[in-house]
Amino acid sequence: MAKISNSDLFDNLLTLIPAGIFWKDKDRRFLGANQMFLDYYGLNSVDEIIGKTDEDMGWHIDPTPFRNVELKVINNGETISNVPGQCIVKGMVRNIRASKRPLYSGGKIVGLIGYFMDVTDELAEKDWLASLSRTDELTGIFNRRAYSDIIIQYEEQYKQNHTDFVLYMIDLDGFKNVNDEFGHEYGNLVLKSVTKSLVFASADNCVLFRYGGDEFVILHQLQDEKEVQLIEKRIIRAIESPRNIEGTKVTIHGSIGCAQYSETTSVTALIELADKRMYEMKNSRKDHNK
Template identity: 30%
Template sequence: MELEKYKVLLFEKIKRQIASWFDGNLFESISNEEVYRFLHSMKGTAGTIQLTGLHQLADRLMADIERQEMKEWDKKDLRNYLFDLIEMSYEYEHFQTVKQQNPIRVENAPLIQLIDDDISMLILLKDALERKGWMVIASTELDVAKEQYYDHRPDCLIIDINLDGESGFQLLEDIQNHTRNKYIPKIMISVKADRETRIKSYKMGADDFISKPIDLEEFLVKIERHMDNKKLFDQSSMIDELTRVYNRRFFHDSLLIFMNELSRNQRLFSLAMLDIDFFKKVNDAYGHQTGDKVLVEFAKYLKENVRQTDYVFRYGGEEFIILFSGANGNESKTALEKILKGFSEKRFAEGENAFSVTFSAGVFMVDEPEMERDIIIRAADQALYEAKQKGRARVECCKLDSFAQNKKKLHVSVIDDDPIIRMMLTKVLSNMELNHAELDIKVFEDGRKFLNSNRIEEKGPHFLILDGIMPVMDGLEVMHEVKKSKRAKDIHVLMLTGRKSEHDIARALKLGAEDYVTKPFSLTELEARIQRLIKRLT
């Protein structure tokens, strides 16, 4: 028991030192001697109280310092240098909980949407699904769930039938037309499991029915089976179910074919990335079914107005790609400008209203066989971004040397009273590479300091990583204040919470949190989740 007390004291000492170094002036340097003394003290204490991993890591870092002739540390370099040690400290401190989180998250992990107003069940299922390596978005309200569905395009839906004052059947009915030609497993869960309810579920389009109380092992096996079936379905299809043009999977196969043709026969090509302008406004004003009609008509117009040797793909959401065979950048740009003019003259009718739609496009010519495919896609994406920055409804060409220009600034604020978490998140965020965004990262040790800084008044989108429990001002209080700001619509929140309080999570979601992660967390999981949310904002 005495040993545990000294472990707590060691972790507190580490936090104080990290706060002292990294919460102050970032431009101040730190002496090599000071860093060495810290590591020496840490090594001795860790060895004494039987924290062998920390002892060995501190010893290795000290040996590295002894081999160097550095006299001063830049804070960014020091943060990177100490990162493994700080992360290990965090894992030691929270070992009993973190050790359960074995699956490593990857950025393209399947996304499951979970809708249940029983917060205790939502937490239970969310945790179980995330331990399998899937990403989960959770909501308690029907309207929020519907928006999340259309914004995130999940790979699987789990819906409670008996939502507070409403029926999960309503959501199932609302999205059924949208998923009629697309395989998305839909699983209904309910305490009411009589024959009539089960039959109604299947008739309305559910793929499975699971009764409450839920057997977690059986539940996970069923979800895994549905996800495997979806993966097989997606791999067997070349055609996008809604628009009937080629899908994203077939695009990657086709790009490889075009690259091989360039290598063998020197046949250059251009890749164009297109994005419908202000598509979300169409959905908001006229509904998602009208939005789907626009997508279908747009895809049809593209197919009818490119050559037979060109390929049209739906890349995702309202984004499309065209491979122009044998065409250079200027030729492809001219063809797209003609398509843009014709499509923008097309009128869509919705009741008594009529509207038109434009698109923006970026073009990149490929004439070097050894060019990496990721570079090609990023180049066209960069040109598309430039077209949007210049006012939309236009086509731009990209040159490789323009990649780093015109990046959008995204204000990222980490608000957490734990200095180790602040440091780890700063390191993770600083190492993120995003095509269109330049991250402006600042850290705050409490919510009051964040609000007093007027950080949220800075122009542009904001992403907050917000601790739910802080001594000076609770994270939920911060969210409440943020929501009153004139810039609230530009502010997006990921809540970190050390408690699984149903009330607090429900309030966070209702106040507009995009997602929540329970502490202690897997850093890999958190990094993937942050990256996914940030990419949606840029």
């Protein structure tokens, strides 16, 4: 009879179990995770999370409930099961349920081990109309109604913990010309293509919305001021990358304006400021082309 080592058994279990599994030290820093966890968050390697907390990764609009649960597990030895929560994944806010228990070594708690499962689709089936009302029919991303709901969560987090966030207002330049020259059906294909590029650009803890027509909004909580310009450049590159749609090469240009909540006093003032800056960029491009 072939002997199976504990290490091999552990590795096989991590692959078999259909959930994102992770383990952390007593300071809530990641020690490891299985492949399903990495795939879920779009990570290339476990090295991207080793030594970091959830807050460092920026996966939650409000990280406090997650932190409180983990402190109960580590400090009190509690086992917590099926706790609902939300996390930011590939430009979307997803619903999860997480379970966590103490990680023991030598009879002492040295950290925690846990797993989560995504229940977004399950909840959407239960409340199909509500889910539909928050989803853009053409692109499949969040729509303007979802934006109105989610930005309030960002504002509340700012008021509670002064977690600043930035709003990017994006408009596709000259998109009407695409519709006029190739037709609206082709224009829809272009919008879908641009959306895929923006989803990729938004993967770093951003939430993406189709605000209307050829306008998009991206929200991102800030950990470093340098992120503002880095993300803006990434968005522009995503929009203006060459495209071949149904055999026709198309180059789309976009104007973008951004504003931080700390510059304003309300979500209304925030988007107005970002919109103003977006049009300033658009007009400066027009003047340059002339």
